[in-house]
Structures are given as structure tokens and as C-alpha cells.
Amino acid sequence: MTVKSILSFPPLAGMTYPSLDQSDLIRIVTGPEGVAEVSEADRSAVRVLMTSATRGCSAELADKLPNLGFVVSQGAGSDKIDIPGLEKRGVRVRCVGEALTDDVADLAMTLTIMLCRDLVRADAFARGGEWERGRFDVGDSPVGMTIGIGGLSGRIGQAIAARASASKMKIAGLQRGSNEGLGASLYDGWEALAEASDVLVLAVPGTADLKHVIGARELAALGPKGRLINVGRGNLVDTEALIVALETKAIAGAALDVLDTEPVIPPRLAALPNVILTPHIGGQTWGQRSRGARIAEDEVLAFLATTHSLQN
Numbered sequence: 001m002t003v004k005s006i007l008s009f010p011p012l013a014g015m016t017y018p019s020l021d022q023s024d025l026i027r028i029v030t031g032p033e034g035v036a037e038v039s040e041a042d043r044s045a046v047r048v049l050m051t052s053a054t055r056g057c058s059a060e061l062a063d064k065l066p067n068l069g070f071v072v073s074q075g076a077g078s079d080k081i082d083i084p085g086l087e088k089r090g091v092r093v094r095c096v097g098e099a100l101t102d103d104v105a106d107l108a109m110t111l112t113i114m115l116c117r118d119l120v121r122a123d124a125f126a127r128g129g130e131w132e133r134g135r136f137d138v139g140d141s142p143v144g145m146t147i148g149i150g151g152l153s154g155r156i157g158q159a160i161a162a163r164a165s166a167s168k169m170k171i172a173g174l175q176r177g178s179n180e181g182l183g184a185s186l187y188d189g190w191e192a193l194a195e196a197s198d199v200l201v202l203a204v205p206g207t208a209d210l211k212h213v214i215g216a217r218e219l220a221a222l223g224p225k226g227r228l229i230n231v232g233r234g235n236l237v238d239t240e241a242l243i244v245a246l247e248t249k250a251i252a253g254a255a256l257d258v259l260d261t262e263p264v265i266p267p268r269l270a271a272l273p274n275v276i277l278t279p280h281i282g283g284q285t286w287g288q289r290s291r292g293a294r295i296a297e298d299e300v301l302a303f304l305a306t307t308h309s310l311q312n
Helices: 032-036 040-045 059-063 083-088 101-117 119-127 155-166 190-196 216-222 239-247 286-311
Strands: 006-008 025-027 048-051 070-073 092-095 146-150 170-174 185-187 199-202 227-230 253-256 275-277
Touching: 032 059, 048 286, 059 083, 070 286, 083 092, 101 119, 101 155, 101 199, 101 227, 101 253, 101 275, 146 155, 146 190, 155 170, 170 190, 185 190, 190 216, 216 227, 216 239, 239 253
Parallel strands: 006 025, 006 048, 048 070, 070 092, 146 170, 146 199, 170 185, 199 227, 227 253, 253 275
Antiparallel strands: none
8 A cells, every 4th residue: 555645725716736647646625624535544644734824734634643743835825724732733734825825916016006096996987988078087106105115024025125116215124233235224013114104015924922913003103195915914914903993094994805804705895996905826727836846846855755765
């Protein structure tokens, strides 16, 4: 009998692993419940778990795989992966975030321009026949605006900064060591960064210490001409405070690819004309899936080759 060494959730469309021995791979549909259905012998043989940012790897799941040595996740987010717990077990974790860097940065800049130019409403204006009866309102140009980037020193933050610089925007970030030398104006804390920004982009992970890092105070600092873009995680923003800020026009608008209530959209938020909503598609492109699958496959093969040679 072939010893199964790889446990994997079904890959998304567009992801294939031609170099992996399919007879060496077990697929599951759900989390710990699905793993429990795998035989004890196969679970004991599993050395690799291939997962995703949305499925992650909990302590409960890892407990069912006593010889797990490597978790590879095809995404940038690690908030659903119990990294401290896995590290205590001696399990290595690899998040293939580099596969989606450019796609998330592209969406962040697209949403910035769409929000500034009011392009969603412009599309409705043209389609609805209003163009025949008058001119559309003049939008704002991002040229010369300051874009504050939460997560400036990260791969995605730097990719957004490069695109914003090409659009002749000024770059700002938080005052911290990792942001030194990046050619950006740096501010001490989120409120100060928001106050200095015309557009505030969130591109940081949704870790517990960053929950609701953008609330009523930060939104007030962003001001009536300010705009918020979130391509990080939904829990970074206090959604109720954001809805109030949008309703009262305390800020000019928001574009959200993520929400802490997703996939449910609060009706008050959905009804607002000054918000753009996308369904968590920042890294979801065919190119990303192909790149992510190739990197994950290479990582798994390298890990298995190394552990095999050590065992021999």
C-alpha cells in the first residue's frame, strides 16, 4: 500500500500539481471533521498539509496529524493558521503570499482610482441614459494626493506604493523601523497617518492586536475629503463606525474588498452610494492560482525530499 504523505483540501479551479504523486495525496473537503474520516494509519503517515488562507490550520486539525511537519498555505493571510501552536510542535509553516502580491496591489490602486473618479456611479449614469440629459459630475484626481499605506514595508504595501508613485501620489506610512529608508513620510500611529492621508489603504494582516485599528477616531482624522481602501482583512475596520462615517459624510468614501461580516453585507452599508464593495477578490486571478500552485508544489517536493534524505 502506498504511504500517504500529503493531506490537501481540494484545489481551487486553475490550480494543478502535476509534479506531485497523486497516489501519495489524500484530499479532504472540510477541516478537522474531514480529517477524522481519514484512517488512523494514513493520518499518522501525513507529513504535509496543503491548505489555504480561508481554511487555515487549527490546533484541533493539527492534533489529528501526529507526524505533521509542514503546512503550506496558498495565500498571504495567516490569521486562520495557528502558527505558535504549530511551531511548538516543530511544524514549519509557509504562506505563498508572493503569488498574489501584484494582483492585490492592482486592485488597491484600481479601487483608489474608481473611488476618486466616482466610476461606479459614472457607469450607472451612462447606462441609465442620464448622459443624454446632462454632464456627469467632475471627479477627483489622485495626482498629488497623499496615500497612506498601512503595511508599507510588506510585499503588498511596497507594490501599492510603486503603483501610487507611478500615479504621482505622495507616499506615507507608519513610523516604525521597517518603514525607514522607504522614501515615505512617516507618522506615529494610525490616527496621525489617517490625518495626513487623502487615501488610506489597509494592507496588513487581521491579527488580534490590529482588530478595529480603524475606528471612529481614525475616520474622523481622515476627514470629509478622505477615502478608505481595505484590501487587508475585514476585522481591521470597525464596520459600524465606518457606516456612520459614510452616512454622515465624515469621510468621502470607502472601497472594501474585505468585511468582518463577509460574505454578509450589512444593508445600511450596501445602500450607500459612496462605497464600493468587492467580494474578497484581491488575490483571485487565474495567474495567481497558477503561480501559487507552482510555488506550493515546489515547496512540498523540497520538504519531502529533505525529510526523506534525513530519514535515510
